[in-house]
Amino acid sequence: MHLIFVYGPPAAGKYTVSRRVSELTGLPLFHNHLVVDAVAAVFPFGTENFMRLREQFWMDMFEAAAAEDKSLIFTFQPENSVDPNFPNRVRETVEKAGGTVTFVHLHLSQAGQLKRIANEDRSKFGKLRNVEILKANLDQFEASTKAMPPADLTIETEKMSAYEAAELIVETITPA
Secondary structure: OEEEEEEOOOOOOHHHHHHHHHHHHOOOEEOHHHHHHHHHOOOOOOOHHHHHHHHHHHHHHHHHHHHOOOOEEEEEOOOOOOOOOHHHHHHHHHHHOOOEEEEEEEEOOHHHHHHHOOOHHHHOOOOOOOHHHHHHHHHHHHHHHHOOOOOOEEEEOOOOOHHHHHHHHHHHHOOO
16 A cells, blocks of 8 residues: 655645646545545534544544555645644554555745635635635644655645646656
8 A cells, every 4th residue: 555645735736736646646535625524514623523533534544545455645734733643643554554655745835825825726625715814824834744754755836837746746656
């Protein structure tokens, strides 16, 4: 099992890039908002039950995929409502089953985040689109990203298209 763990700040292109990686590789995309939106339908974001159920669903998915040797792509935005040890627990779960995790960091400057945050395409999922909320949380998002395990690949998404970023990921993770 190979887990491609794509992370970065709001509006960095995690979904767009990962969707293209999925198209290029045939790997399923487990986009974090699938779970976030499902749990938020019942429990408000940031509440105890929201955080517990979101993480439980994520971990159950990784455990089941690892047990069946099913590779996948996961998108993730580090932030304060997620246990800082979550990425390491994911890696431990996958590696315990004989799999590997590739951490891909999509980086976007704060100015870039502010420019992209209100884009209409972000409304498909319950993504953050409010500039004022983003401004109030920029430092928290940056600190949470710095707490991630070291990236196997970092991509500056302001310097290349989503398709170019996806192709770089596929070239990097595909054995020669």
